Amino acid sequence: MQAKRLCLSEHKVFIESRVQMHMTVNVSISAVGLKKSYGPINAVAGIDFEVRSGEVFSLLGPNGAGKTTTIEMLEGLRKPDAGSINVAGFDPWKDASRMRRKVGIIPQGFNFIPRITPGEAISYFSTLFGVTDRSGELLELVNLKEMERTQFKDLSGGQKQKLGLCLAMVNNPDLLFLDEPTTGLDPQARRNMWDVIRKLKAEGKTILLTTHYLEEAEVLSDRVGIVDHGKMVACGTPDDIIKQHGSGKILHVSGNETVARKVNGATGLHCTVDGKNIAVEITSNSDVAQILDIVRESGVELRTLQLSEETLEEVFLKIVGRMEDIS
Numbered sequence: 001m002q003a004k005r006l007c008l009s010e011h012k013v014f015i016e017s018r019v020q021m022h023m024t025v026n027v028s029i030s031a032v033g034l035k036k037s038y039g040p041i042n043a044v045a046g047i048d049f050e051v052r053s054g055e056v057f058s059l060l061g062p063n064g065a066g067k068t069t070t071i072e073m074l075e076g077l078r079k080p081d082a083g084s085i086n087v088a089g090f091d092p093w094k095d096a097s098r099m100r101r102k103v104g105i106i107p108q109g110f111n112f113i114p115r116i117t118p119g120e121a122i123s124y125f126s127t128l129f130g131v132t133d134r135s136g137e138l139l140e141l142v143n144l145k146e147m148e149r150t151q152f153k154d155l156s157g158g159q160k161q162k163l164g165l166c167l168a169m170v171n172n173p174d175l176l177f178l179d180e181p182t183t184g185l186d187p188q189a190r191r192n193m194w195d196v197i198r199k200l201k202a203e204g205k206t207i208l209l210t211t212h213y214l215e216e217a218e219v220l221s222d223r224v225g226i227v228d229h230g231k232m233v234a235c236g237t238p239d240d241i242i243k244q245h246g247s248g249k250i251l252h253v254s255g256n257e258t259v260a261r262k263v264n265g266a267t268g269l270h271c272t273v274d275g276k277n278i279a280v281e282i283t284s285n286s287d288v289a290q291i292l293d294i295v296r297e298s299g300v301e302l303r304t305l306q307l308s309e310e311t312l313e314e315v316f317l318k319i320v321g322r323m324e325d326i327s
């Protein structure tokens with residue numbers, strides 16, 4: 001029997017039914033074939049991804065990669081040129097007002113009315129949403145209670161971001177969009193924000209965030225998506241991405257040019273000289289014994305012996321660097 005070819009409208013129904021099916025399983029956000037241009041700039045050039053319910057998913061990418069444009073389409077703030085989106089069961093563009101009742105948003109570079117206090121801001125948002133004012137509870141959640149009566153303009157950067165998170169939480173959403181929630185915060189304030197994000201995840205919230213801090217993405221996220229030139233160039237758990245795109249484990253051991261050449265000749269492994277050590281990209285733990293034998297036979301004193309793996313940041317730079325070479 002010949003396979004039936006789908007016409008365009010059937011294809012659309014097929015994709016929509018798949019999106020719908022995913023939503024009934026445990027997917028909170030699904031984007032298929034997402035595109036957005038600003039005149040000649042292809043900000044988002046065909047992105048597919050999904051965020052599962054209850055996970056922290058981080059969108060990573062260099063400046064101008066298309067992260068905010070993607071998030072704004074998911075939030076129903078920008079109309080996609082092409083593609084389908086399902087957020088918490090809604091099409092964000094067609095059903096923006098119903099969807100926004102289910103989600104919370106911190107936009108990139110969050111700012112607010114200068115003379116309003118956190119307590120007043122939360123009460124104001126609660127009135128807009130028609131929900132009970134939980135300002136005490138929310139300020140407590142983010143450790144901002146003592147600033148309840150301080151005007152927005154007098155809050156520190158970190159305190160402003162925390163208020164942003166409170167406002168995003170006013171309607172007790174299941175899903176949060178946080179666009180660079182920790183940018184500009186000092187290390188202590190950033191870690192406070194991580195604690196809050198972890199608390200929200202523990203409550204079962206789904207969180208889509210963007211960040212330029214790769215270490216943050218690595219410790220907070222269940223999965224990450226690396227966006228570059230409007231495309232998703234890698235997606236998975238940080239470990240998966242490191243395994244797929246990294247150089248595996250690296251053995252740092254005392255050595256020199258001669259040892260490096262011998263190791264390379266005997267094992268075929270990539271080997272570089274790094275000061276008084278050599279760095280060998282090993283493929284299995286059994287390589288270690290063979291390399292140590294070569295070092296010993298060469299009469300080099302064993303002062304260094306260390307096994308390391310690339311970080312998400314190193315792998316990210318490799319992937320994005322490769323994309324720069326292609327474009």
Ligand SMILES: Nc1ncnc2c1ncn2[C@@H]1O[C@H](COP(=O)(O)OP(=O)(O)OP(=O)(O)O)[C@@H](O)[C@H]1O
Nearest residue numbers: 038041043061062063064065066067068069070108
């Ligand atoms: N309103 C707009 N009008 C025209 N071009 C825009 C607009 N918003 C974004 N762009 C362009 O679209 C591209 C993607 O921008 P976007 O803000 O989505 O990137 P981003 O990944 O969030 O970057 P960053 O990490 O700097 O926040 C960039 O080239 C940007 O200049």
Ligand SMILES: [Mg+2]
Nearest residue numbers: 067068069108
């Ligand atoms: Mg952005």
